[in-house]
Amino acid sequence: MPMACQTLTQALEKLILSLCLESYPCGQGSWRKPSLREHEDLDDAALEDQFILLELLRSPQSPWQEKGSWSPQALALRELAVKTPGILKGNFKHTFFTSLRIVDMGVSVIDEGLLKFSCLEELVLSANHITQLLSENLPKTLLVLELYSNQISSLKSLKTHPPPPHLQHLGLGNNCLGSPEDIQYFTAEHWPQLKSLDLSWCGFTELYHVVEALSALPCLQSLVLVGNPLTLASSYPGIVLDSLPRLLYLDGARVTPEDRHQFRGFSQLKGTVFEEAEVTVCVQKIKGVPKPALSLEEFPVVSYSYSASYEFLDQPQSQENTNVESHILTNIHQNPPHQREGSASILCPGADFLKTSWEHHNKGLNIPVVMNSTQKQEWAEVMEFNFMRTNRFSDLTVLKNFFLRGLWLTVEEEKVVSWPAPPAEIGGTKASADKKGKESTDQNSKDKKKKKETVINLIHEAPVKQTLGSVHVELKNLMEGKHQIQVDCNLGTLHSEESVRTTVTREKEQSKKPIENKKTKPSGDTASAQRNLTPSKGKGRARKENETDPRADDNFNSITEPLTVEFSVQLSKVLCASQLSNQTTMK
Template sequence: MDLSYAVERLIRSLNLTSFPCGPGNWRNEHLEEYDVQIDDHTDGHQESVSALRGYCEGLKMPWYTDSEWSSEACSLKELSVRSPHVLTDPHMIYKHFKTLRVISKKVTAIDEGILKFTNLRELVLGVNSIAAVDGNNLPRSLEILELCGNSISDLSLLCCDTPPDLLHLGLSHNIVSNVTCLQPDQWSHLLSLDLSYNQITSLSETTSVLCKLPELRTLVLMGNPISLVAVYRAYIISAIPHLTYLDEVQILSDDRTLCSNFSLSVEDDDQTAVTLSITLLTLRGIPCHSDEQNIQDGVRIRKVDYTYHVEYVFLPDELDDRMIQLPDIQYKTDEVTWSESISLKYTKEHTSNLLLRCRDHMHRGINFCIMESQVVSLPPASNEPETKRLPPDSEKKTKASQGASAKRTPTPGKKEKDKGTDKSPKDKKEKEVKQKGKNAPDCTVDWVKQPAEKRRLAQVKMVLDDLLTGHGQTTVEQHMEVLIPKAITLIQTNDEQLSNEREENCSEEETSTHVVMLSVKADLKRHPLIQKLH
């Protein structure tokens, strides 16, 4: 959609020739202005001028129209009621406008039709789909041009024939990568320049161009990849001494003094190595597992060891914010055992010379996963088939029958007197106890560890946009709370019987949630001088 077409639609929405505006037969200019109420009617249903104006100004009136798109819209509609004959010439309507704010109207181009607005001072075209701006199609009277939130990458067409009195140029949230076309002969009156959140990666090239703009006082570059460079703010203050505001922060005289002796020799690709340090501090709120299911009849049947760690990854472009499927984990902490407050003691520095990639990673954020590892250990006897034990009464009957058969069939070669050599009942009982001990788990033997099972308890996203503001902030520390279901704290095992018991015993309390808090700190390496600036 062309800009002129979008503006014409907005003008038509004012209904300048329909009731209560325009030179219609509903007007009676001879009526006393204060003698007639807004709703009073005279012969022929004519209204006074004051009544017609009330229809236009009332917020609840059906003739009220939104006028936020221009500061002159209300005055133009009032003029159409008070002196409608003035607006019979369409050019008078165009000349009336000094401000136009066409925001989020799917405008794709600034066409030459906008040149009809000869008195236009301010043009705001935010959040549209403009890819290029032709300076020849901009009114010569323009002083403020705001183009934030578009798809502009090349400024060459804009610089061909720039309005001579342009004071502010806003290009934030576009895809501009260089500003070499901003020459001082065409931008001699420019006071304010907003290039925040673009793709500018060369600090020395950018400052070498902007320092030549004689009237430039306000500059916004935060959110660009160059804002991550360690010497960013000090370098710009030193390279452009006539600046008053940088990234919406005033440059004081003390700042100029500190940066006056700052070296302007930025070598090695603008010293673009970005160092981001990630520190994982503590993990609180992990529930403690119950040991009751590992003991039966007072005998431990298994050992379960739990350890915890945190994995994190810088989110790529294609990953959805919902984080349903995660990419391969790149970094992780050491395994630690459970405690009420787990000290992770993890710090890692990430260094890269790819400024644009680093900026995008910080904007999309880091995904942290809280992981649990479970290792089940079984006694060696549990791997052998278990022998069925008879009830105590059955054992007595069996022993009695065995004794009777022994009497009926004496051992050959033995005399009756040899019976006295048999063991006493007490000795037999001790032998049975020893035999039973062979089948019971022995705490002194080594337990057989099963393969470790890992599961993700929770995940949380940390965004590092605060490090992109360029205000000198170097640390972002967050205490992030996440919820994990209590049900996952129950032991997972291949034993179907135990699994069924777990499902049957899962109460409503166990399906509620725990609050887990992860403390993370991100530090962006800056030049020591940056910490002294305001």
């Protein structure tokens, strides 16, 4: 559990105090032999005593063993307190540390007490509550500063107090940064020796302005931008690699000569295409829908059709597929699809967890989404939809939030019941009788009547829609550098009405078996019992049917497949400068 908010100095003093430098087995207490404190020439007994004290610090089984994960110098300082305890005077304890790792300890302020650590080279303050980068309180010797996952919302303090001049790595990932004002502080004057910069999972959106500012850093060799909205732009990472020729690593991956050649010329092109993302959604196949039960009667005529629907951002843009049925979800905090009225209760395993995740991602986010539907198809064992829709989005921040949220995919069944239209009354009853008389004498008229009867006008009832299943599709990987998510969504196993009726009938018949056995319980010897149990011909047929029902059920269960949808979301990327030039010309 995180500690209460405190200054960095308070947290450090508590950690140093936990080393017990003045307590057993460290320090100059009564547990030490006089020769250890007063004489330079140590006898064998004294050397053995010092070895035992050091062993107490180093042994994993010792109660005085200290892991010292917050600093590699912590254990060395304790051993020094055993060997030469008199040296721990004044500010020596603070100057001894060159690396500090204060993670998730509730630190809220980098106060001026840190300046006592005048030899500090590495400072890691991840997962705390720091809101400002107070560079005036950082030691000038600092080489590495890691502030990942804090609450820093501005770099304005750098305007009056420059950071340590020799800083080589700066980690500001997962902070509330991303405004144009933050970009202006990445200059050669502020960071003359900066080699590594981590800005991952921030809110930077303007790709061209960010790259233009970072190109001024003379020593930058490693850059991390993953998780920022700008990484969704179709021209990323080409713009970055071509604009920063000294870069050796981008988002943790080594920059190869092939990458340089592939993206050559990107930096010479400018346009709004830099800030746009192109996303393609595909629904390929649906499998596992049970075959609908067919009526043996001629009327009514019942037809079934199936479609897939998915949520996506509502942003009117040019579309490659116009055969889309959409409706706006006005309230982003509404229930997920599987809880809407009329939805079936059949879900994939883990639906409750998916619901919780859905609510968590949408809390506090205003994400306008619409439902997109494929065209309807009649039932088949494998329904080929080959549906594809491509949209372009300029608001990359909203797109990032949507990817973190994920989407809901549903499969719907539409049932339409049709009845024959009532015959039109022409000429009353007498006219009908005359017509029948003519049909009996005129064969040609009879043939025409048969042809006319084959064309029946049907009246369709209102369609009845049913959600067969819903599943949540995670899209977070698109924010972590992956360009495509292709999954076979499992929406659970469905059962047709016919199979349900068969199962119910079988259960009823099995429930009657004990009663029948009780009535036919034989008396006497075994032979007479067998004669009494010999069924009649009619009962034998019934028993045979009962014996075949379980096999039919087992056969049905063995061939039943789960309802699956082949679904993919692709984030398009421009792979060469000529392709980007063509897009700019088209715009």
